[in-house]
Amino acid sequence: DQQVKQNSPSLSVQEGRISILNCDYTNSMFDYFLWYKKYPAEGPTFLISISSIKDKNEDGRFTVFLNKSAKHLSLHIVPSQPGDSAVYFCAASGGVDSNYQLIWGAGTKLIIKP
């Protein structure tokens, strides 16, 4: 039972345009969400997070949107740059009730075309 789903295995975007990566979850107890970026031969790198009390969090070119009613979050990257090409993982936590354990999606490979 996949509690966190990233339904697009890959996404190709032109450099300079907006990249939108999507993530859906099924567990309504999740209250904290994170995005990680992973380059080949490296571990995941924390990118941005959002608490369930917010619907938007912004950090430079990266913005995460949370729609609790739809159990959906998205990561927007504007403008997309070649160095953004990586695999992006969405992760969710149920807080203290789940011992802060992270549940991960399968990832979306983002390819930025020059």
Add this chain to the structure above:
Amino acid sequence: DAGVTQSPTHLIKTRGQQVTLRCSPKSGHDTVSWYQQALGQGPQFIFQYYEEEERQRGNFPDRFSGHQFPNYSSELNVNALLLGDSALYLCASSLTPGYETQYFGPGTRLLVL
């Protein structure tokens, strides 16, 4: 400031053997978590160590065990290796057990033949 380090980077073992993977957390972090990442999947939580004790455990058999040392470094041991144990093993550290933001090492790629 050293980040999370893991050793070895790659390892080849045969079925039935035992393996030990090592991890040093980021400076200032006292909590270490281990994940298994199979090809094309997200990381799966194995267990977490804090104060030299296993605090949480994911859905992994007892063949997977670990240890945390007084300097916060950690080991993951897998006994009686199966072909299905072939994966990337990631170590992550965090400030406390209740801090969701984790910092990952580069991982150890294990191949079981």
